[in-house]
Amino acid sequence: MSKRAEKLRKERRILQARVKGIDADLAELVAEKEKADETIAAKRDRLDDDPTPARRDELKKEIDKLLVVRKEAKARIHELRPRLEKAQRRLKKIARKLRNLASPKFVDLHFDRSAVRGLVRQGTIYGSVGHYTAGPLDDDDSEAFELWRRYDAAHKAQGWSCLGYNVGVTRDGTIVRLRGVEYVGAHTLNYNTGRVGISVHGTTGDTWAGVVQRRALRKLLKKYGLTSKPLIGHWQAPGQSTACPGDFLKGYTSKGKTQ
Ligand SMILES: [Zn+2]
Structure with missing residues (x-):
């Protein structure tokens, strides 16, 4: 294996691990956001059911907290997606480079x-x-x-x-x-x-x-x-x-x- 191919393979391994990590993080964040969405909707329904004023305040506070959670998850997803795409683009490029480096048969x-x-x-x-x-x-x-x-x-x-x-x-x-x-x-x-x-x-x-x-x-x-x-x-x-x-x-x- 040429030094250049070796270097590219090493970079590929690092990038593959990175992609795997980002993928897992994204899946977790998306699930977290969806869960927050669902819980917020459920709590808003309960608000409409006209509970006691104390319970309403409590529910509002809970909803506010969940809104923060959702906002943070969204921001993090927004940040990770371009990183994932960048790593994937580089992986494609590496695959092409490695193909070109392979000796003709x-x-x-x-x-x-x-x-x-x-x-x-x-x-x-x-x-x-x-x-x-x-x-x-x-x-x-x-x-x-x-x-x-x-x-x-x-x-x-x-x-x-x-x-x-x-x-x-x-x-x-x-x-x-x-x-x-x-x-x-x-x-x-x-x-x-x-x-x-x-x-x-x-x-x-x-x-x-x-x-x-x-x-x-x-x-x-x-x-x-x-x-x-x-x-x-x-x-x-x-x-x-x-x-x-x-x-x-x-x-x-x-x-x-x-x-
Ligand atoms: Zn001819």
């Missing part, structure tokens, strides 16, 4: 590379090409894997050996081995040899999910020794007539060098 979807006699091994790697899939975005990793399996079937139906992309990045930040970087991919016309095709689910108008996915992309580039090599969007490769990767282009090119 690597998953191999094991596409049928035994049936890839036609696949050529990559020689020198010159760089990578970013793609979208002109389809839906994934909501979670299992959906992402399912989508790539579908694209694999579609690419096979086209007569290819397996999914044309070499690797992918899910929106949850998982790095996925598809065809694998060691084989020449089938993703960019006349531009596959020595280029790693990176796939992200989505189509025109969709945008990158943000920090988690971008961090996974950076990690992917590092893992495969691509960081210092050019990373371009599909349409930026010579001779392409495609809009791919649409608005994802920024996600691809901003973290790598463009040609």
Whole structure:
């Protein structure tokens, strides 16, 4: 665990205890206020029942006392609620920060590379090409894997050996081995040899999910020794007539060098 994550977890523990404490205090105060409300109402009813003057004075005094109790409870509730909300907001922020600090996972979807006699091994790697899939975005990793399996079937139906992309990045930040970087991919016309095709689910108008996915992309580039090599969007490769990767282009090119 990194020092930063450790520090955040410690702060989270403190805040969770604080939230628990405030919650308990608030529940008690709300109950106290409600009880005061009820008792005040009951005593006022009794006043209306016209008891003796001595009893009326007594009741009035009791009601005054309860009004003070209620006022104090209300003031305290008013004071505690913003504190609770502040701690809850910070907890949400910490959860997000911790998610972003988590290391991206690597998953191999094991596409049928035994049936890839036609696949050529990559020689020198010159760089990578970013793609979208002109389809839906994934909501979670299992959906992402399912989508790539579908694209694999579609690419096979086209007569290819397996999914044309070499690797992918899910929106949850998982790095996925598809065809694998060691084989020449089938993703960019006349531009596959020595280029790693990176796939992200989505189509025109969709945008990158943000920090988690971008961090996974950076990690992917590092893992495969691509960081210092050019990373371009599909349409930026010579001779392409495609809009791919649409608005994802920024996600691809901003973290790598463009040609
Ligand atoms: Zn493409």
